[in-house]
Amino acid sequence: DLGHIDPHAAAGAPAITPAGKAAYWMPFTANRQFKEAPRLVSGADGMFFRTPDGREVLDSIAGLWCVNAGHNRPRIVEAIQRQAAELDFAPPFNMGHPKAFELAERLVQLTPPGLDKVFFANSGSEAVESALKIALAYHRARGEGTRTRLIGRERGYHGVNFGGISVGGMVGNRKVFGAMVAGVDHLRHTHDPARNAYSVGQPAHGAELADDLERLVALHDASTIAAVIVEPVAGSTGVLVPPQGYLQRLREICDRHGILLIFDEVITGFGRLGAPFAATRFGVTPDLMTCAKGITNGCVPMGAVFARDAIYEAFMTGPEHLIEFPHGYTYSGHPLACAAALGTLDTYAEEDLLTRGSRLEPMFAQAVHSLRGLPHVIDIRNLGFVGGIELEPRPGEPGKRAFSVFLDCWEQGVLIRTTGDTIALSPPLIIEEAQLQRVIDTVAAAIRRVA
Numbered sequence: 153d154l155g156h157i158d159p160h161a162a163a164g165a166p167a168i169t170p171a172g173k174a175a176y177w178m179p180f181t182a183n184r185q186f187k188e189a190p191r192l193v194s195g196a197d198g199m200f201f202r203t204p205d206g207r208e209v210l211d212s213i214a215g216l217w218c219v220n221a222g223h224n225r226p227r228i229v230e231a232i233q234r235q236a237a238e239l240d241f242a243p244p245f246n247m248g249h250p251k252a253f254e255l256a257e258r259l260v261q262l263t264p265p266g267l268d269k270v271f272f273a274n275s276g277s278e279a280v281e282s283a284l285k286i287a288l289a290y291h292r293a294r295g296e297g298t299r300t301r302l303i304g305r306e307r308g309y310h311g312v313n314f315g316g317i318s319v320g321g322m323v324g325n326r327k328v329f330g331a332m333v334a335g336v337d338h339l340r341h342t343h344d345p346a347r348n349a350y351s352v353g354q355p356a357h358g359a360e361l362a363d364d365l366e367r368l369v370a371l372h373d374a375s376t377i378a379a380v381i382v383e384p385v386a387g388s389t390g391v392l393v394p395p396q397g398y399l400q401r402l403r404e405i406c407d408r409h410g411i412l413l414i415f416d417e418v419i420t421g422f423g424r425l426g427a428p429f430a431a432t433r434f435g436v437t438p439d440l441m442t443c444a445k446g447i448t449n450g451c452v453p454m455g456a457v458f459a460r461d462a463i464y465e466a467f468m469t470g471p472e473h474l475i476e477f478p479h480g481y482t483y484s485g486h487p488l489a490c491a492a493a494l495g496t497l498d499t500y501a502e503e504d505l506l507t508r509g510s511r512l513e514p515m516f517a518q519a520v521h522s523l524r525g526l527p528h529v530i531d532i533r534n535l536g537f538v539g540g541i542e543l544e545p546r547p548g549e550p551g552k553r554a555f556s557v558f559l560d561c562w563e564q565g566v567l568i569r570t571t572g573d574t575i576a577l578s579p580p581l582i583i584e585e586a587q588l589q590r591v592i593d594t595v596a597a598a599i600r601r602v603a
């Protein structure tokens with residue numbers, strides 16, 4: 153009975169031991185603080201996590217922007233279990249297995265026309281590194297090897313590997329590591345609360361910020377610039393929705409100067425914005441597009457890069473016995489990840505989840521904007537099934553006020569996420585209106601209590 157989930161199976165699971173606490177160096181976590189009062193989950197089902205002591209916690213952030221179809225979906229569980237029993241691993245270099253090809257075929261049916269090639273990685277960070285390397289190698293393959301400069305954006309998050317933190321714009325993730333990849337510049341971010349506070353959907357002002365790219369072209373010459381990478385909606389730095397016309401303008405400038413446009417869709421892919429990809433939603437097709445997270449509904453690590461046909465073709469011109477692109481991972485297109493992704497795509501299709509966020513966007517927008525007027529709320533932003541509620545920071549303690557709201561919500565049985573002083577909501581796409589209302593009521597009560 154592979155699909156059956158016992159909702160109480162994890163209740164009473166053992167707590168973590170002192171030796172376990174001592175041994176585990178947790179990522180992106182205040183380890184010492186966390187270990188004093190650990191927050192644990194040991195089971196999940198649909199919209200809920202379950203804690204070892206049997207509490208149910210409503211998941212308003214799809215795990216970490218990834219469990220788009222909700223937790224422990226039977227079709228996906230079953231696909232992984234079957235695959236593990238059938239083919240555990242296949243070497244991905246000069247070898248293959250059918251599901252990787254099947255998945256590639258299925259995925260490119262979801263991408264905008266022209267983005268028809270897919271390269272597999274195992275995470276968002278790896279997808280980003282792969283995309284940056286494809287961009288550099290593409291220009292070389294076409295005899296334009298002087299195009300080496302990469303351009304990111306302030307407040308961009310592109311994972312944690314060296315390329316990603318170099319083009320990324322989060323100072324906290326950069327400053328402790330010294331030298332970055334050379335030859336990187338940044339556009340300004342598009343967050344402009346003075347002109348755009350409380351925008352519903354895309355803000356009206358700021359398309360002209362895309363012209364920063366023209367300034368960099370004027371400064372360095374287009375012949376030195378390989379690619380520009382942006383998140384269509386910046387997620388991890390506080391839900392920054394692009395101003396109307398901004399992405400179109402960026403596309404035009406890239407076209408004018410032969411610069412590749414990369415969309416990092418690790419968060420925005422697979423229905424988060426009410427369309428399969430942000431590129432679909434905004435009607436702007438990049439040259440390269442990364443994804444991860446929702447590709448497997450978060451079940452098995454996987455990332456991918458989509459490339460325009462012409463980019464792929466540029467690699468296919470040398471001697472046939474040569475490897476065209478010396479890059480890839482032991483686990484690229486891993487059988488378990490492919491099985492999980494296929495089960496995920498089936499689930500999205502059967503329940504029409506990839507567009508549900510557009511049908512329910514008015515309801516979602518109204519819900520998050522209903523928090524306007526609460527103490528210390530200074531801005532609210534939304535698009536599709538993602539919302540940001542920005543709080544005024546406590547003087548000298550950035551991020552602390554929002555984190556207190558997070559802790560309060562956890563106590564009340566709702567998992568939210570905060571980034572700096574912004575509360576980011578990105579629920580599984582299956583969320584029901586009453587569940588969303590519970591999230592909003594819990595956040596509202598927490599904001600009041602913390603105030």
Ligand code: PMP
Nearest residue numbers: 275276277309310311416418419
């Ligand atoms: N790019 C973006 C836009 C992301 O949001 C993230 C993760 N939140 C990453 C890259 C990195 O993904 P991963 O953590 O899977 O490496």
